[in-house]
Amino acid sequence: MPFPAVVAAVLLELLSAVVTAAGCSTSCGNISIPYPFGIEPDCYHEGFNLTCDYLYRPPKLFLGDGTVEVLEISIPNGTVRINSTNIMPMSHDIDGASRPNTSRYHTWGGLRERGPFFVAPDRNKFLVLSCNNIQVILMGEDNSTINACATYCPSLGNSDAQPQLIRYLLLHGECSGLGCCNGGIPKGYTSYHIQLQPSNDSSSDAKSSVYIAEEGSYNISKLMSEPRGVALPALLDWVISNSSCQKQNSVAPGCRSSNSFFQNYTSYVYNGYQCRCSAGYRGNPYILDGCQDIDECVHKEAHSCHGICENTPGTFYCRCPDGTYGNPSIEGGCIKITNYSAGLIIGIVISGVSILLLALSAPFVTRMVKLRKVKKMREKLFNQNHGLLLQQLISQKADIGERMMFTLGDIEKATNNFDKSREVGGGGHGVVYKGILDLHVVAIKKSKIVVQREIDEFINEVAILSQINHRNVVKLLGCCLETEVPLLVYEFISNGTLYHHLHVEGPKSLSWDDRLRIALEIARALAYLHSATSMPIFHRDIKSSNILLDESLIAKVSDFGASRYIPIDQTAVMTAVQGTLGYLDPMYYYTGRLTDKSDVFSFGVLLIELLTRKKPYVYRSDNDAGLVAHFVSSLKKGDLADIVDPQVMEEEDDGELQEVAMLAAMCTRLEGESRPTMKEVEMALENLRARKKPAPCNSAAMRYDGDQIVVQYNSIEDLLAKKDMPVEGGAEESSRQYTMEEEIMLSARYPR
Structure with a gap:
């Protein structure tokens, strides 16, 4: 291509990035770039700089200096979708045969250490595809083991029969170990270490791949038949600040719109917060006046209004048309009044009485609804945590049973609602609070991570640990099952750890x-x-x-x-x-x-x-x-x-x-x-x-x-x-x- 034609092509690519009057690009290729993200200096919040590579057609967008490709940015969801490459492709010898990679450690990374981007724990999976008999261990940045899974493949005489068998089984079952396994990802990490442990009988022509990928973005049986190295999307959370806000009514400096609020993002390795537009508003909470009122009346049926809709800031008012009465929130709910004058008088009287009764009873009804909702949620969690089973396991010792079962109200009162000043320690599994229960000083352990598969084992652990009575073992006094993760109550030991x-x-x-x-x-x-x-x-x-x-x-x-x-x-x-x-x-x-x-x-x-x-x-x-x-x-x-x-x-x-x-x-x-x-x-x-x-x-x-x-x-x-x-x-x-x-x-x- 002649040199002038090359220059013209580059200029054409540059024009594909829309630039505001302030000199800040608002898109790269077909991807929008809202604040706090940006490409040019002074156009982005610290840590949210992007790179637009115009050598691609269309241009591609990358985080930071250009190592992680960005596919989508969502301000309302507080997420960034990226291209997540295969962590552990097979090594290929000169003759073209694929053999297991014998390196012990591999790393998934590319994100800046300590944020602001983290792998979203509830939207991604740790995925292993292998026709080998292997175990893959997922470790955090501190080299602690946080998850693991293993794959198994039956030994078949025909080397082509094994992949076909795996694909057939995956079409009719789950990714549960036969050629494929997966696991959850803990919250708050920016990189992960992967350790592969192949067995001695792994076949030399088998292929293995490890991904951190968005759940639902891939088809397992199709992925098994594709060449290794294919990229899958992964979803990242992000936070605007590296510190959390302690009070709900406090001002969060990162939330600049007047109709916005902050939402804390906490994990056992990182704390921060995100911004959201208030109910009835949408837009960008990170810029001045970024959250704009939603005009619900434009699509009033979608907001259950089948009468006359009047928009107000943050909400709307729906009423029946003149000459009708009834419920405008349902279709056909407004009924025509036969005698307009009589109907109007009756309607005014009824409305006045209803409004007066509603005003007088609203605080009481609201409080009762909230209390009932909290009670139902605690009962649901109690049953979900197998509270009835635990009561049966300890029913033979009535005195222990009565003492072991604490309510969430007891725990909140003992810890002053989990006040940060009551924290006395913690580790990889949770935070320990000092509290007072029944005039005794106790230590209350609150877990940080929800792992559903450990809930069943927890019940049996509590039943057995309640029987331990040894002067050199910390005594388990009881537990609370009315939270998502059960709380444990131990005797309080005042002089610290042997380590210190x-x-x-x-x-x-x-x-x-x-x-x-x-x-x-x-x-x-x-x-x-x-x-x-x-x-x-x-x-x-x-x-x-x-x-x-x-x-x-x-x-x-x-x-x-x-x-x-x-x-x-x-x-x-x-x-x-x-x-x-x-x-x-x-x-x-x-x-x-x-x-x-x-x-x-x-x-x-x-x-x-x-x-x-x-x-x-x-x-x-x-x-x-x-x-x-x-x-x-x-x-x-x-x-x-x-x-x-x-x-x-x-x-x-x-x-x-x-x-x-x-x-x-x-x-x-x-x-x-x-x-x-x-x-x-x-x-x-x-x-x-x-x-x-x-x-x-x-x-x-x-x-x-x-x-x-x-x-x-x-x-x-x-x-x-x-x-x-x-x-x-x-x-x-x-x-x-x-x-x-x-x-x-x-x-x-x-x-x-």
């Missing part, structure tokens, strides 16, 4: 004697949960921030949001992986098989944290080894001073450090079968604490306990010898501690 006491500024922290005692108390609690409750309970998230300390520094195990129980005749349960990286059992992380030894591993990491004052989830040695690997290596070399807290080196006595270090190494062994039980750990620590007291005559004393004879080990060496672990030289067998990547590769010989 341990990781303080300065060289001195908890004394060695306190650390050893706290470790023993935690071990007692876990041994109780594993072996003394009516059904074994696995905590699944043991870490220093989940250990509370009272005013006497007595340890209390808390936060059972991730805990699971299993029938007493089973030893393990298959679950979606949940926990905290750094403390997580590598065998559970890989296989999804939860056992009591998973808690033992987490406890071993906690022992190492008590010895070193190092944070397991962030620590890296000079050679990039994790805390567990570096600790066991130092123990094997006999050089614990390289990693142990100097305060512990100074205060420990008579080889206590060496024994506790060997016990920690044994608890964190790779194979769960080689780890001790929590009961054995408890006994070993108990005897270590009591070692300076007069010892029994024999090195391993026996005590009678009911119908069983329990061996009490006088030293940790006895326990190590029982588990065939060498005592001298540190922990020879425990040297099999590696980074998480190496542990997963070693675990490949344990297929799911």
Whole structure:
């Protein structure tokens, strides 16, 4: 094409963007650009800049500097529709054959960190298409596991038969695991990490794709037959400010129209607000006079007016025509008056009396309607949360049943309607408030995320946790089922967490004697949960921030949001992986098989944290080894001073450090079968604490306990010898501690 023709073509594309008198483009191609969005400087609110790429025909619109394509902007809905590309396409070799991508981590992103754009949780799905047997884990920006799903494909002799079978089944069923799986997306994230875990028998010609896509925008069976890499639309929420408004009548500076209001946007990772036009108005609440009155009388039938319509600001008035009476809101509701004069007089009298009665009764009726609506909603949520089932489960203990069931009114009164000043803590699962119930100080946990599949498990958890009575476990006092997510009421522990006491500024922290005692108390609690409750309970998230300390520094195990129980005749349960990286059992992380030894591993990491004052989830040695690997290596070399807290080196006595270090190494062994039980750990620590007291005559004393004879080990060496672990030289067998990547590769010989 000659150069002048090229210039003319570019100028023609430039003309496709409509520009206002102020020099701000209002469209790009066929996409409108309303404020707070904009292309040119001074035309957009901070963080809402766009790029219009005129090299495309028609031009394409992108967020920010041009990495995420924009398909649609909706001011009324507060959303932006984007092009979401395939996260994990297959890698292709030179010969053209497709093979599974062996990279462990992939990232979906392109949005600016900390907003203002976030993936809309109720309109998008985490979607996996694969003819492999794989598990895909969705993680947040903080690397916490937030969802996972797995696909399965039957093994067929004909390689072409498998995709055909998958497509046939998808046409007649749901995306429930056979060739396809999906899951929800939590609120408030701007990017996600994706981890692929293929099985050893995955076929080499299978194809896999992972999407974050708008629900309803795709056809699964059609998508399975299309080439991988096709883009799907995804929907983003956006907020105008990074701070929420606390009072409903407060002024939100981002809402500039006089007929607008703010709507808070809250999640457990981000808070902000959006603007909406008031009822009876529509337009753009982000500009002056942007919300304009809707003239309902233009389409009065659509607003249930079949009489004479008179528009007013924000609403309208509908009446019957002169010479008629009746109800103008229904078709044919206005009836002609035979005697006009008599009818007019009667109508005026009736209208006057009706208006007077309505004015007198309106406040009372309005209040009754609101109370009835609130009561019905609470009853609906109570039944939805299986409140009747919970009452049946605890009906055998009437005193517990009466005390455990709290109303939402009780909770709101105890927390001053969830006042922010009452917040005393929180984590990934919810916020904890301090309150007063029945003249007792309590802690009330309010969840942040609604996961419907966990509601059924919640009821059984409450029924079992209500039976726990141990001085080292935070006591569950009750619950409230009249909210979308049930509220839990615990005893209030006033002295913070072990994490805050341990990781303080300065060289001195908890004394060695306190650390050893706290470790023993935690071990007692876990041994109780594993072996003394009516059904074994696995905590699944043991870490220093989940250990509370009272005013006497007595340890209390808390936060059972991730805990699971299993029938007493089973030893393990298959679950979606949940926990905290750094403390997580590598065998559970890989296989999804939860056992009591998973808690033992987490406890071993906690022992190492008590010895070193190092944070397991962030620590890296000079050679990039994790805390567990570096600790066991130092123990094997006999050089614990390289990693142990100097305060512990100074205060420990008579080889206590060496024994506790060997016990920690044994608890964190790779194979769960080689780890001790929590009961054995408890006994070993108990005897270590009591070692300076007069010892029994024999090195391993026996005590009678009911119908069983329990061996009490006088030293940790006895326990190590029982588990065939060498005592001298540190922990020879425990040297099999590696980074998480190496542990997963070693675990490949344990297929799911």
